[in-house]
Amino acid sequence: MxxxxxxxxxxxxxxxxxxxxxxxxxxxxxxxxxxxxxxxxxxxxxxxxxxxxxxxxxxxxxxxxxxTNKSLKDVDIDATTGKLRVGAGVDIRKMIADCLRVGLRAPVELLTIPATVGGAVYMNAGRTSMNSSISDNLIEVEVFDGKHFTTLSRKECTFSHRYSVFHRRPQTTILSATFQYDRIPSDVIQSLKRTSIEAAKDKDYRNLASAGSVFKKCDYQLMQSLRGTGFRRTGFARNTPNCIVNYGDAYAWQISALLAYAYVSHRLRGKQAILEWQVW
Ligand SMILES: Cc1cc2nc3c(=O)[nH]c(=O)nc-3n(C[C@H](O)[C@H](O)[C@H](O)COP(=O)(O)OP(=O)(O)OC[C@H]3O[C@@H](n4cnc5c(N)ncnc54)[C@H](O)[C@@H]3O)c2cc1C
Structure with missing residues (x-):
């Protein structure tokens, strides 16, 4: 270690x-x-x-x-039943590629999300525009609380929009997750894969340092109006609402100031903004 x-x-x-x-x-x-x-x-x-x-x-x-992404790296796939158990440190893009290789209907809609399985389950990562989230085909999650190894069913994980029970259990480590996917012809899945990647192609933040969407709930029009504003080193992305990008060497205080500005703008208009980012 x-x-x-x-x-x-x-x-x-x-x-x-x-x-x-x-x-x-x-x-x-x-x-x-x-x-x-x-x-x-x-x-x-x-x-x-x-x-x-x-x-x-x-x-x-x-x-x-x-x-976690150097440990918890196991992927066990049973191509016949479509069941797979994936370590929490595995990148979801690798998990998807492994599924496609054996003809399973992997969540290709999530190919543009740079997550580990653990981070994706914790956040219930997904793409609203593609009506897909990591919890859709999840069966159970194996966890460790420092003393005991246990398994939580999908229901016990209480998933909702970018939320899971793990937000209330900071000392619980996700070790692995088990999913089940149907079999699908490869031409169909390849077409779904292209659509997924195409839909994210023009988002400028994908080529810059960012942490994806800032808020999981916000006023979309208001966030549209903030596009391109900020500092020389960091600001709201130019063509993607609800995203802050680091153009290089941004200071944490500058990003905090952008967040505060977005919050105040919401409050002044009587709107609510709920942060998606985890702040350390
Ligand atoms: C370019 C870009 C595009 C993105 N697009 C999307 C998108 O389309 N949809 C979307 O939902 N998100 C998106 N995101 C945000 C982000 O990728 C997701 O929230 C993702 O799920 C985070 O996974 P991670 O492995 O990076 O987790 P981290 O960011 O490392 O951690 C996130 C949280 O999970 C916890 N965590 C991580 N691993 C474990 C574990 N094993 N056990 C318990 N807790 C754990 C961490 O402590 C932290 O609280 C995007 C981000 C970027 C940079």
């Missing part, structure tokens, strides 16, 4: 902003990860997947940070 102290961690996030972690761990496998979590006892820690939904606002993170 790798262990770094006073380690800058902005580079492990897609937004590329933020300070350092007092202790940063990269376990090599599931055993190392669970033993480490066990050793923390009741002390809190933070889990990092691909860091694509995280804004690191703090200069210093005192809680230990554990990166």
């Amino acid at each position: 790798k262990h770094f102290q006073r380690h800058p961690i902005a580079k492990y996030t897609t937004l590329k902003v933020g300070g350092y972690a007092d202790n940063f761990y990269i376990p090599n496998d599931r055993e190392e990860l669970t033993e480490l979590i066990q050793s923390f006892g009741s002390h809190q820690f933070l889990l990092l997947g691909n860091g694509s939904n995280i804004f690191i606002k703090s200069k210093r993170i005192k809680k230990p940070v554990l990166m």
